[in-house]
Amino acid sequence: MNKLTIALAGATLLSAPVAAEWNFRGTPNQWQSTPLAVVSGTEYTTCQSFGSNDPRFKIDRFGDWNEAYPSADVRVDANKSYNISFFSDSKNISTTEVASCGEIEPPEDSWFYRGTSNGWTATAMTSSDNLNFCTTQSFANDNPRFKIDHYGDWNEAYPTADFIVTGNASYQICFNADSKQITATPTTTEDTQAPTVSANPAAGSYTQAQQISLTVSDNQDSAPNIYCTTDGSIPTQASPLCNNANFTASDVVASGVDLSLKVLAVDESGNSAVSSFDYTISDAPADTWYFRGTPNGWQTTAMTTSDGNNYCTTQSFGSNNPRFKVDHFGDWTENYPSADVTVNPDTTYDICFDASSKQITTTEIEGEDTKAPVVSASPSGGRYATAQQISLSVSDNQDPAPKLYCTTDGSIPTTTLSQCNQQSFTAEDILVDGIDLVLKVLAVDASGNQGVTTFNYTIDPNITSSGDFREENVYFIMTDRFADGDTSNNNIWGDEYLPNGEADKYNTNTSKTGPLSYYHGGDFQGIIDNLDYIQDMGFTAIWITPVVKQPEGRRFNANDDYEASAFHGYWGYDFDKIDPHLHSLGKDNDGWAGFDALVDALHSRGMKIMLDIVVNHGQPGQSVVGSKSKWADRALEIKMDGQTWNWETNDPYMDGAKNGFFSYASTGNTWLIDLLDFNEHGDDDQNATKHLINVYKRFIDHGVDAFRIDTVSYMTADFWERFTLEMDAHARSLGNDNFYMAGEAWTGDRKSAVDLIYNGQGKKFHMLDLHGSSMDFPGWMGKAFRGEAGFDDGNGYARIAGADGDASGIYDPTYLATFVDNHDVTRANGVLSETQYLNNLNFIYLFRGLPVVFYGTEVLYSSWPHYITTTEKDDVVARWMLGSEGINFAKTNQPTLYKHLKMLNSLRSSSEAIQKGQQIDLLLDGDHAAFARDNGAAVAYVALTKGSGFSYTFNNMANGSYRLITPNTNAASYNEQTITVSGGSHSVTVPANSFVILDKL
Secondary structure, eight states: OOOOEEOOTTGGGGOOOTTOOEEEEEGGGTTOOEEOEEOSSSEEEEEEEOOSSSOEEEEEETTSSSSEEEEEEEEOOTTOEEEEEEETTTOOEEEEEESOSSSOOOOOOOEEEEEGGGTTOOEEOBOSSSSEEEEEEEEOSSSOEEEEEETTSSSEEEEEEEEEOOSSEEEEEEEETTTOOEEEEEEOOOOOOOOEEEEESOSEEESSOEEEEEEEEOSSOSSOEEEEESBSOOOOTTSOBOTTOEEEEOOOSSSSOSEEEEEEEEOTTSOEEEEEEEEEEOOOOOOOEEEEEGGGTTOOEEOEESSSSEEEEEEEEOSSSOEEEEEETTSSSEEEEEEEEEOOTTEEEEEEEETTTOOEEEEEEOOSOOOOOEEEEESOSEEESSOEEEEEEEEOSSOSSOEEEEESBSSOOOTTSOBOTTOOEEEOOOOSSSOSEEEEEEEEOTTSOEEEEEEEEEEOTTTTTOOOGGGOOEEEEOGGGTOOSOGGGSSTTSSSBOTTGGGGTTOOOOOTTSGGGSBOOOOHHHHHHTHHHHHHTTOOEEEEOOOEEOOSSOEEOSSSOOEEOOTTSOSOSEEEEEOTTTSSSOTTSOOHHHHHHHHHHHHTTTOEEEEEEEOSEEEEOGGGTTSSOTTGGGTTEEEETTEEEETTTBOTTOOSSSOOSBOOGGGTOOOOTTEEEBOOOOSTTOSSHHHHHHHHHHHHHTTOOEEEEEOGGGSOHHHHHHHHHHHHHHHHHTTOTTOEEEEOOOOSOHHHHHHHHHHTTGGGOEEBOGGGSSSTTTOSSHHHHTTSSOTTOTTTHHHHTSTTTGGGSSSOGGGSEEESOOTTSOOGGGTSOHHHHHHHHHHHHHSSSEEEEETTGGGTTSSOTTSOOOOOOOGGGGOOOOHHHHHHHHHHHOOHHHHHHHHHHHHHHTOHHHHHOEEEEEEEETTEEEEEEEOSSOEEEEEEESSSOEEEEEOSOOSEEEEEEEEEGGGTEEEEEEEEEOTTOEEEEEOTTOEEEEEEO
């Protein structure tokens, strides 16, 4: 789309002084720096003439690329001139087309030939008109092919696949820089090129005998003759012809070359050349593989083998983050797997490595038993609409029949009680508010190891339509990447599913156009089938990606090689229907019954659904027009609120001023590049606002409990005030007085995000706390959990809690949604160790806010091979498939993060103060923090460290009984004991990378 004004969200942080030097950099000046002329204190200008080759530009401060605008290049029409204005205060850019910029010659272009005829080096092509570029090349018969490369750096090359020609011929090759068309015209030239000989296998050293064959090619002769010797002499045409001969290289000498094969090749023009191929055959050297891990301080311990393929060792692991790798040669140049293998603490294992498949097996060896049993309840603790019958199960690493002791009165069970292994329990609605059943279970094994697990049950027939959303533990699912419950809806348009089908489901190639950019098959049924799994981890709500109907098939762009599918749900096309990849009712069904089935399945368990919605934009637009996409003829079309709108041909609101369903240059909106954006401005609702409101009220009608709202910083606070108040009022009219909304304000300016909350009247519209994340959103806490900054750092938590944040008084920070990482950039396991990630989870669960955990977090740092560990920033790298394989692995192996999440979810669900209490910071000192969480009705005191252990004394406490809580990740639970505070203070000692909580009873 021809968008003439670009406004950048959050630009108020980066205003430039009057004397700042601003430069134009783009295709007209080969991306060099051309200073802008000063018009006023904040306005700068230049005139530029653009050619035909992908015309675009940026504005760069100081010409060093450290500060440039906008984030994506500004694109303009080809072969046109523009007056370009830049405003340094707002960072807005405007372009006005002019007839010319004076006598400006277009810069001389450069295109390079690269192919088999020149060994793929860059050969400059010649041009007389700066448009058509030519070269003459002679090709041998060795898979002859080539490309045309702009600038000789492979950043822009044509065609997508190599251009193939016939071998043993010469061609004049010409390239049109405008159309990108290539012609190859055969030419006749004098043959001065000798034939080329190759051997298979190639010359070199081998550990077993080799059978060798020869091939010969020539630029013109289709059948050159070859003559061979094996005695070291130079072959002549009197030597034996060997075109069809085979040779054997075997171990015939004690040391040195075993076969010296020399080959003379002669073509019909008399050109000739001699090639030599030397082969050495010797016994294979003994291979070596080494164990490296926490038991041996990451030194090298040689593994033993009896067959040269399977290498084994026995290792005993301690309690401190036990893990290991297997290292070839002991120098870290080749090691497996990519992420450390994590094992159970205080356990001994036989560890074996298959050098062929690179698979690792760990077999637990019984030794001294130091692990407590693990207890599970069915159904899991949580909130339910009806009474629940509860049964218990227990497992242990050695004891086949651990003993269970239970209480239901809130007291800590002891072994003096009767066993409850076979007992069942009933959770009924006996309280008006709060938890109806607190089931505490002490599990003891034959070695005396023990642990207490708490299961809390709330029974409320009205729980699905109300309830404070801060009580939830949220599991964020990218639906297409979670679980495939119905394979029939995977490829309904024929080209949007994985290019290689099921074989690519766990392909982790991180290319932007690789398998991660296509549908993987996850759907509503996959979620429904695994609600036990989600609920057993302690999650009480799910957030799912957008569900409206997406474009029908694969996306192709008309003018570049980009290909992808709308698996993520953020390219809405028909906002009145549910995307057929998600339901099982067929591509012609509106899908609402399938969505209702998911909502009903959640509500029947007392779980809630938070729906991701997009209000700012729809599907990709102009880039798809004229492409081979099946929906190219509808790329400028949106269906919404019972109507069909078209950006070019059907927008009855558009008046050339501020009115219009879509955003146009005249409406003064901010755009996301090349998406059909919706206009919020206009007179008398001559815009998209009322239609968006109608669309999303319908989802509330269908039982949605909360919205996560995409890209809110691209629309005004006034719009969000109207939209969120109408959503809140509609939910209240249906009996939900606690409808929750959290927006994604992707900006470096916390104050601009806060302003959006304020205009949404606080408790009705909240934000995802991007600054509290450990990733670059921009996040402020990543350095803290990488160990580079403390909680008191001015750009970390101290800034979040400061005058422009929590202390502003404008919003209630306990409603902000917090997270470690999500779907928009790489996951934090690429930058954090496992211990650092665990510390980060402790932070988002215990500090103020509503914790959100991204699907698949539970298998990170485990031996499951299909998650991605990388620092690449493309969003696709965070969106790998979990699937039934990953889910079954987590349930069977219970990795450390899986158990840690169970512990944190259970703990948070047991404490009203941790869920809803305002935060009062008592200590922020490097790795150490102490704070109170107090909502009047409940109070808890937390001491937490993301590094070394420390001691702390809480003062000014109310006297009385408190739960003293410490984590027990190994048992997937927490330790709890009752203490009495007298004298208004209590001291705690916090172990390294851990926490202690005092929760008032």
